[in-house]
Amino acid sequence: xxxxxxxxxxxxxxxxxxxxxxxxxxxxxxxxxxxxxxxxxxxxxxxxxxxxxxxxxxxxxxxxxxxxxxxxxxxxxxxxxxxxxxxxx
Numbered sequence: 001x002x003x004x005x006x007x008x009x010x011x012x013x014x015x016x017x018x019x020x021x022x023x024x025x026x027x028x029x030x031x032x033x034x035x036x037x038x039x040x041x042x043x044x045x046x047x048x049x050x051x052x053x054x055x056x057x058x059x060x061x062x063x064x065x066x067x068x069x070x071x072x073x074x075x076x077x078x079x080x081x082x083x084x085x086x087x088x089x
Contacts, residue, residue: 001025004043004078008071012050015070020051020087044080051087060086 001009002025009023024047048067055063063086068075071082 002043004074005046007074008046008048008079011070011074012048012067016050016052016054016066018050018052020049022047022049024049026083044078045083046079046081047083047085049085049087055086056088 001023005023005025009021012018012021012023025043026045026047027043029045050067055066058066064084067084067086068082071079075082
């Protein structure tokens with residue numbers, strides 16, 4: 001796991017104490033994409049699958065906002081795209 005993926009995982013674990021969490025680096029699928037210009041080996045595109053009692057009662061938009069708030073500093077310059085799946089148990 002790369003540094004940015006590890007940072008995403010750490011932040012989400014701390015904020016939501018998830019029962020399930022996967023951080024998947026999908027950057028390789030976006031080679032040649034505008035967001036990858038000059039950063040072919042960089043971590044920039046991720047899928048996050050998370051289950052948490054904190055997120056469960058929220059509607060879809062509130063869940064996404066909560067996750068994006070936690071990752072805001074990474075979203076500014078490090079992460080180009082984040083695909084989020086919140087799993088309700």
